[in-house]
Amino acid sequence: MSLTDYGVLARSPVRRPATDRSGMPICPECGKPVDGTRGTHVLNVPESADSEFPDLPAQIRVFGFVCDLHVTRVVLPLATDAAASNLPDGWVGIRLRFADELARYAPVLQRELPAAADGDGGGSS
Numbered sequence: 001m002s003l004t005d006y007g008v009l010a011r012s013p014v015r016r017p018a019t020d021r022s023g024m025p026i027c028p029e030c031g032k033p034v035d036g037t038r039g040t041h042v043l044n045v046p047e048s049a050d051s052e053f054p055d056l057p058a059q060i061r062v063f064g065f066v067c068d069l070h071v072t073r074v075v076l077p078l079a080t081d082a083a084a085s086n087l088p089d090g091w092v093g094i095r096l097r098f099a100d101e102l103a104r105y106a107p108v109l110q111r112e113l114p115a116a117a118d119g120d121g122g123g124s125s
């Protein structure tokens with residue numbers, strides 16, 4: 001008898017994108033150019049460092065880059081702020097714990113976040 005890892009997700013390494021001499025985004029671990037991966041990517045088991053959203057879904061989509069040249073795909077969120085002001089409506093910045101233990105804002109889809117405790121009155125599921 002053995003326990004399987006069925007349903008268990010490996011946490012995605014989260015890193016800040018680096019840039020090469022010409023300013024192109026590259027993977028900070030291997031140096032691969034990642035500009036072609038710019039878009040929406042799934043982040044597995046995000047580690048929240050945000051007091052407003054301490055509990056995040058097991059998978060959440062972030063905007064940024066990825067590098068596939070690793071055992072576990074490295075996710076490189078675009079640098080942003082709390083309002084994700086460098087992204088279109090629908091994105092918001094939340095603080096995630098990155099692989100270097102620092103907390104930084106990462107752009108996530110607002111609709112995927114747990115309902116905020118604002119309480120707009122009624123409509124509980």
Ligand SMILES: [Zn+2]
Pocket residue numbers: 027028029030031032067068069070074
């Ligand atoms: Zn890489």
